[in-house]
Amino acid sequence: MGGEPGKRQVRVKVCGFTDPEQLRQSAALGIDMAGIILWEGSKRAVNDEDAASFSAVARECGIDLVGVFVDEVPDQVERCYSDMGLAVAQLHGSESAEQVRALCDRGLRIWKGLQMSPGFRNDDARTYWEAGAEAVLLDAWHPHLRGGTGQEVDWQVAARLAAQGRLVLAGGLSGDNVENAVRMIRPWAVDASSSLELSPGHKDITRVGEFVRAAQLGVQQEDQRT
Numbered sequence: 001m002g003g004e005p006g007k008r009q010v011r012v013k014v015c016g017f018t019d020p021e022q023l024r025q026s027a028a029l030g031i032d033m034a035g036i037i038l039w040e041g042s043k044r045a046v047n048d049e050d051a052a053s054f055s056a057v058a059r060e061c062g063i064d065l066v067g068v069f070v071d072e073v074p075d076q077v078e079r080c081y082s083d084m085g086l087a088v089a090q091l092h093g094s095e096s097a098e099q100v101r102a103l104c105d106r107g108l109r110i111w112k113g114l115q116m117s118p119g120f121r122n123d124d125a126r127t128y129w130e131a132g133a134e135a136v137l138l139d140a141w142h143p144h145l146r147g148g149t150g151q152e153v154d155w156q157v158a159a160r161l162a163a164q165g166r167l168v169l170a171g172g173l174s175g176d177n178v179e180n181a182v183r184m185i186r187p188w189a190v191d192a193s194s195s196l197e198l199s200p201g202h203k204d205i206t207r208v209g210e211f212v213r214a215a216q217l218g219v220q221q222e223d224q225r226t
Helices: 020-028 047-059 074-083 097-105 122-130 153-160 178-185 207-226
Strands: 011-015 033-037 064-069 088-091 110-116 136-140 167-169 189-192 197-199
Touching: 011 064, 011 207, 020 033, 020 047, 020 207, 033 047, 033 207, 047 064, 047 074, 064 074, 064 110, 074 088, 074 097, 097 110, 097 122, 110 122, 122 136, 122 153, 136 153, 153 167, 167 178, 178 189, 178 207
Parallel strands: 011 033, 011 189, 033 064, 064 088, 088 110, 110 136, 136 167, 167 189
Antiparallel strands: none
16 A cells, blocks of 8 residues: 555555456455465365466566465475565465575565464564564364354454564454454554355455455554544
């Protein structure tokens, strides 16, 4: 999103695209980043061949394409990053800080996804930031799913993390609550997937537009208070 110099901004990512045309429509509504799932275990998985279409649309529309990986070997992540023209690799499994550091040292922009599991610690995020991750994505925990659960994270914990480094807030965000989330948590970016769908991978473009507008409004309201 554009904005006046010095004004705080929040970046908007919509994840789980399976249709390049829906990505194009969403870009026209103002999203900054689009996520594609490169993990076969997801209902929203995109194969290597289809990823080229998403990359072409993302370049045409001037937005960043984020590839989501789950416990993929670093060499494969690097290959996909290069071959698919990804702007960011989002690691959403149990990848170590050492793996994050190795990929960052190779010149990749890395986000590390963390689920707010029962054993979650704030220091986990700091470890990945220190390893070179551009951002940490905080998502809700589910015993079997890696994302797209529609469940919210603890906003108080999220706010503390957002004050320490670049936080991408995910987990249960929609056009109904993202305005308050942006105002209260002050994340670097927000991310939504399942709440903006008619079915897995099929976006409701109206909901996407509502999500973008609500996120922007959250920043505007904050600016008016400060």
